[in-house]
Amino acid sequence: MNQTIIYFDVLNLFIAAAYMAGLTVYIYLKNRESLNNVSFAIITGLLAPWSLGTALHLLEPYGLISLRLTHMFGALAVTMVFYFSMVYPQGKDVALKFKLPIFLLGGFYAWLAVTGDLLVKDYIQLDPANPYAWQLVGGVFHNSFLIFSVGMLVGSLGLIIYKLSKATGTEKNQLFFVLLAISIGGISIELFSLLLPRLGIVMLDSLGPLALTASATLVAYSIVRYKLFGLTPTVAATEILQALSSSVIVSDLEGNILYQFGVKSQLPPEELGKIIDLTAEHRQVRGYRTTLDQKPINVSADFFGEGGGIVIVMHDLTEIEQNYERENRGHDELAASLAKEHKLRGLLMAISSQSRAAAIDTIFGQAKQELRGEEQAIHLLEHMASLAKKRIALLAQLQQDKQALEAKLKQIEASQQQGMARELEMAKLKEEIKKLKGQ
Helix, strand or coil, X not given: CCHHHHHHHHHHHHHHHHHHHHHHHHHHHHCCCCHHHHHHHHHHHHHHHHHHHHHHHCCHHHHHHHHHHHHHHHHXXXXXXXXXXXXXXXXXXXXXXXXXXXXXXXXXXXXXXXCCCCCEEEEEECCCCCCCCEEEEECCCHHHHHHHHHHHHHHHHHHHHHHHHHCCHHHHHHHHHHHHHHHHHHHHHHHHHHHHHHCCCCCCCCHHHHHHHHHHHHHHHHHHHHCCCCCCHHHHHHHHHHHHCCEEEEEECCCCEEEEECCCCCCCHHHHHHXXXXXXXXXXXXXXXXXXXCEEEEEEEEEECCCCEEEEEEEECHHHHHHHHHHHHHHHHHHHHHHHHHHHHHHHHHHHCCCCHHHHHHHHHHHHHHCCCCHHHHHHHHHHHHHHXXXXXXXXXXXXXXXXXXXXXXXXXXXXXXXHHHHHHHHHHHHHHHHHHHC
16 A cells, blocks of 8 residues: 555545634634534534544554544534534524433443443454555444434434525525535545444545535635624524513414514413504504513504514513512601601600609500500610609609708708807807906
8 A cells, every 4th residue: 555645645634633623713713602603613623633533543553542532522523513403593502301312322422432342342454554454343332323423413414404494594595504514524424434434445434534624614615605603683683582571473464473482371362453453553552551371561562564464572561560569668668667767756755855754654655555566666665764764763862862952051051150149149248257357
């Protein structure tokens, strides 16, 4: 076997791997927030080492390892292709109950590929001088793996074909190129890299990655020409409708629903007919109120002349009305709290201004009746009443002390006056004695 041909083939496969890696980075960086871009970038990211493994298989020391690795990356890639066909072009994730079995099955076969000989048992080199002359020896799960990979590919193509039949405009061109890329790449890989080697035909093994490069070129072309991973009108319309958080119904004048979005429960026919009649008469309807599933609904509708249809937008007012009720309750509670505070302040002032304990007891008893159930307010009044009584008792004690002190002062003054009277009398007696002695 001419070594130049082998090296040229290996070089082509390395170039294909590098091409896939570059396409992965480009698609991911183009819009890393988009599920379309991320999922397709994972596909090309898995196919890059898959192409590399095919190249390494031509180098004898890495033969069995590369075969098992290519089966692992192939199982993961075909799983992601099916997932991508489920989410493209809307870019919306599917429910866990749908995607989890697919990922578990793909992960199971990827695990089998690298954990022993259950999927790839060995390969037989038929001619040591010819790296292409070999035959795959599959394990017990290899046939089921072929069925799995073919089933994933057929399912992906079926989903894309179905979406293509419903699409229009640019979106239809985008889906067409996705269908073409998956068909060329997927069928070539299944045929040249899985089915034919299983039958001992390995001379065309490298055509799988090369065909994959051709399909990647189609993807690159459609990115530039038709903005393959750009925002589509359908996705844009869906994003707008979801951002509005409203339900939308498009109906003809006979009440036949042509399109609806976000509608959980249908309007009763008579209600729908009434809205259609009002819209047809006035060309539009604003602020129409109705009830659906015991929820208040605000309805707006517009008439479009071309085709004679009605666009009805329904907005659930439950949350708005609940917020309004909460605000009203908050205002009422605030007003009641202010009134209660004002009343409590008046009672406190009335208690603090009393000078008799009996009056305080009377006011406190009336307050307890009025504030029944308001334990905190009653406790505050009770504390204030206790302080007021102490103040009254203290004032009474001070008054008694004052009176006692005044009486004592009067006694002292009387004693002083009596003493002075005695002194005057003694002075007179002394004067009289002096006079008697002088005689």
